[in-house]
Amino acid sequence: xxxxxxxxxxxxxxxxxxxxxxxxxxxxxxxxxxxxxxxxxxxxxxxxxxxxxxxxxxxxxxxxxxxxxxxxxxxxxxxxxxxxxxxxxxxxxxxxxxxxxxxxxxxxxxxxxx
Amino acid sequence: xxxxxxxxxxxxxxxxxxxxxxxxxxxxxxxxxxxxxxxxxxxxxxxxxxxxxxxxxxxxxxxxxxxxxxxxxxxxxxxxxxxxxxxxxxxxxxxxxxxxxxxxxxxxxxxxxxxxx
Numbered sequence: 001x002x003x004x005x006x007x008x009x010x011x012x013x014x015x016x017x018x019x020x021x022x023x024x025x026x027x028x029x030x031x032x033x034x035x036x037x038x039x040x041x042x043x044x045x046x047x048x049x050x051x052x053x054x055x056x057x058x059x060x061x062x063x064x065x066x067x068x069x070x071x072x073x074x075x076x077x078x079x080x081x082x083x084x085x086x087x088x089x090x091x092x093x094x095x096x097x098x099x100x101x102x103x104x105x106x107x108x109x110x111x112x113x114x
Numbered sequence: 115x116x117x118x119x120x121x122x123x124x125x126x127x128x129x130x131x132x133x134x135x136x137x138x139x140x141x142x143x144x145x146x147x148x149x150x151x152x153x154x155x156x157x158x159x160x161x162x163x164x165x166x167x168x169x170x171x172x173x174x175x176x177x178x179x180x181x182x183x184x185x186x187x188x189x190x191x192x193x194x195x196x197x198x199x200x201x202x203x204x205x206x207x208x209x210x211x212x213x214x215x216x217x218x219x220x221x222x223x224x225x226x227x228x229x230x231x
Binding site: 004033040041042043044045048056091093102103104105106107108110 | 118123150155156157158159160163204206218219220221222223224
């Protein structure tokens, strides 16, 4: 089965610019997560979707970050405007949502803000 | 709130030697526990997980981990290191319980494993 797909793999932008990342989860996986992984740290949850509804976005900086999952399949994460501290790897994961569950991760998008 | 502590940001072992990566968690109730591996420029891959049942869990690539409730630990071991084991390893926890199948993971900061020939 195909894994979680993410694009682009790398992105370099200047501060105050905007950027968008795309994620296509494994077919049939109802739950989708976006994590932010800053260099030297473990991934941190930004937002969780169940189908096309938001379950948890408590750690999403909503003044600059937004995410959507139209039709409950693929998802887009946007940053506008970007700051230097947004430089990180953005990981998308999906799960089938049954216990014991497992999250499957995509390769990530490495964002560098200059 | 849950938290994960991984002792040692960098561990170096000789090829063929025992690998021991430490993980302690903080949680009001025993959580689900996971170990993930991340190779350079790749996403995270699940090594093993503990949910219920036997406390010694075997995973892929010869790794295993033991859940010790009294010590709130879930250390990862492998009897004999291979060069291909060099990677970043993350311990993670999530809430347990019948309604918690979809709770997000809380990760430790990771341990980079180097294997010396």
